[in-house]
Amino acid sequence: MATEPTNLLQGTLDLMILKALALQEMHGLGISRRIEQITKGTFQVKPGSLFPALHKMEEAGWLSSTWGESENNRRAKYYRLTKAGRRQLETETERWGRISLAIGRALEAS
């Protein structure tokens, strides 16, 4: 069953967006599809959560945007990671790894 990401920590959505843009730049819809793809359908990001997050991250300097043309020659706003964004992705990935390790250990303990 799809989980609405905003029910989780806000940072999780940010991390997903950063990851989705790691390889190439995309427009908003594309990001949402990619997140669905890489999480194997677990996360389905609604536009209502995506766009605010995108704009916040752009303000924070992790993303930059340009207007370009999509596959069907439609105008769309494309987002890409900045250098700071890449750094943020690394930091967040590492942090998330630590957290999940700790939780995993806690759950295994008797």
Place this chain on the structure above:
Amino acid sequence: MRLFSIAKSFLRSLFRKQQIDAELDDEIRSTVELLADQKIKEGMPPDEARRAARIELGGVEQMKERVREASAGAWLEMLLQDLRFGLRMLGKNPGFAAIAILTLALGIGANTAIFSVINALFLHPPGVSGPARVVTVRARYDKLGLKNIVVSAPDFAQIRDSHAIFSSAAMASNSGFNYTAALYPQRLTGAGVTSQWFNVFGAKPVLGRDFTPEEDQPNANHEVVLSYGAWQEWFGGRKNILGRTIELNEQPYRVIGVMGPEFRWPDVDLWVPLGLPPQSFDPANIFNESYFAVARLRANVSFSQASAYVGLLSQRNIQAPSFAFGRRSGWGLFIMPFTQLVYGDLTTPIEVLSGAVVFVLLIACGNIAGLLLAKVSGRTKEIAVRAALGASRPRLLFQMMVESAVLAIAGVLVSLFVAYAGVKALGLAAPHTLVAGLGFALNSRVLLFALLIGAFSVALFGGISAWHFSRIEPAHHLRESVRTATSSRTQQRIRSVLVAGEIALGLVLLAGTALLLRSLSGLDHVNPGFTPQGVVTAAVSLPATQYDTQAKQDAFYRSVLDHLAQSPGIESAGAGFPLPFTGNNPSASFQIEGRPATPDSPGPHSDIRYVTPGYFTTLRIPLLRGRFFTNEDRSGSQRVAVIDANLARQYWPDQNPVGEKIRSASISSAPWATVVGVVGHIRFDQLTGAEASNGSSQSSSKGAVYYSLFQGGAPYGYLMVRGAGSSANALSGSIREAVNVVDTHLPVYDMKTMNSLIEASLGPRQFAASLLAVFAGLALMLSAVGLYGLVSYGVAQRTNEIGIRIALGARRSDVLGMILRQGLTLVIAGTAVGTAAALALTRAMKGFLYGVSPFDPFSFLTAAVVLILVAIVACYIPARRAMSVDPMEALRHE
């Protein structure tokens, strides 16, 4: 870093708002199209695909709002936007805003003013550092009816030498000085103080220094410390005053220091060293009380510890074998907090007034709550629309809070003016005797208090708005036909309760005021035992250097009185000390010939006065037996005395006292004086209740002995004249002229009519009454406004219904009656509750009322009538509007 990004985002949104907005629009539209494309690819028909895409994305405006909210500087932008919106809304309804702000300002301002004054009076009397550590030392004689009087030098010495308890101690004695170097001879008030006086209060001079112990010696005491006021007024505030010599009472005094502007203890022009000779401290003098003593507690000693210590000291004295008189008279020494002695009289009135002013605040808050409630429900439609357009609940809540905050802040700002004006007005209106030496100013703690109230009101009003409209469901309220009947009914009910409560509070204040006013008017008719109307008095003080013998003093008074007797328009003239209602009331023990002192009773004790024959006739003190003094009763002739009815009743209950012999018990080998007359007893300090002066208290049934001025000596005294139909100005002119003729260098001061002296003694009561009246008036006005608003609003809400009624045939007068009836039910309810509350509360004023019971029905009735009359007017005006509703118009409107 965060702050920086907030600022950046905020500035960006500020300056590139439209650009960002347009971009967002584009982005969302493009996303819709992309999504539609995707769906078309999946096989949906194009139209359906586009519609589905739009639905999935949600409303454009809502999306934009969410994006905006997510940006870092969002809340700042929101705040400004709400601020602008709030101001615009208030601007559209200036009447509402004005009433709300003024109401709040009055409530908060009045409270701040009163509490500033309380703070100044009780917690921080000016010029004293650490006032909680300062105590006064007092004596009492339980068996002589003297409850709280000044102390003697030996009393003081015992306190001073208790170094473990008191870090410093000092005493003072009031004196006056003739200063002749000014344009006219002036009388400067002064106090002789011991060298530690300023230390006890922790006060430092602004110029120079205060006294050293060496200067506090009998013949070395010719230094003077000036008060700030005297320095400015008589010596031009010049810095070179230090070291200058000035002539006071024709003696040279060197100026060694100037005190700061707040230090006014006592409230005199200058201080000189007391310079008591060592004999003054002889233990035999322990019963000669004439000094005002203060001491400062050591840091580690509490008041109750010090009090217990002084009690033990007292006990030890009493048990000494030589202390017979002390035992017989119930002598004791005790301490009292300094602030309590100086302001003790004010405790009850201040309590009453604090209560009153809190009532006013409650009424003000009630009005504002009602106003806001009405306002909010009036905007239900608007709020519903905005919610439907996408405003989130927290957003709407925030915006309502900001609107309330704007109101509250404006109210607080205006209240500062009100408070400032109020404090100044209080300072001017308060009777001088009560508040001498007080700097009335707003102080920072009280300001904080005001701000707190402001914050509280924001929370309260915001909360009310939020509560009310959290029940709004957009869909429900947007339907055309829905009347907001239920919500407005609850709202009306709440407002009705609020207004009824206000009316109740108003009645309590009105009842209190009525009681006080009745009491005051009753006091006007109290007979003080003499006739004060038409008498003008003045004070003189004969400097010791010039008037060093009794003969010279006598000559002065005789010449002045002779001169006055010949002045036109003067019916009678007299002189004497003390004068009634001037705060002096000396008393002393005396002996009766043929009645030896019994071991356990303290012996006869009386008030003691030195007077000329004219004293009795000018004041019209009635003669009951024997005769007044005559001009033959002078030094050298047989010593005489006149006693009053109370003394006669007390010590000669069954016999004629005329012919009896009495003499002073304190002066050894004083000559016997023959009682030659009995006069009526007169009130001397207060028109009613226990006599009290200078903080001393004694019972009013104490008798008085009058001695002839010419047989006793009076270096200082009062002159009095009664004029046949002359004005007070003319009479005072005559006194001045008469003194001037006899001695051109002698100042005549404290020129007052006898009536004004008596009125001054009523000062505290009049002050309290006028203040209470002001608050009652405020309360009445605010309640009336609240009632008017309520009824107005009700009429506006029911315009439809009224139109229908009239169209169906109801008479206009019926409509008027209906509205009035509803309003008046409220008023009656409020009055009833208020009367019950007042009955419970007015007993607090008991000590203040003379001749009027705290449950006086006439006062209560008056209060109720005034209230109901005002309320009727407040209801009538909007009710009249109801009468003139045009049914066609009414039915056309929603």
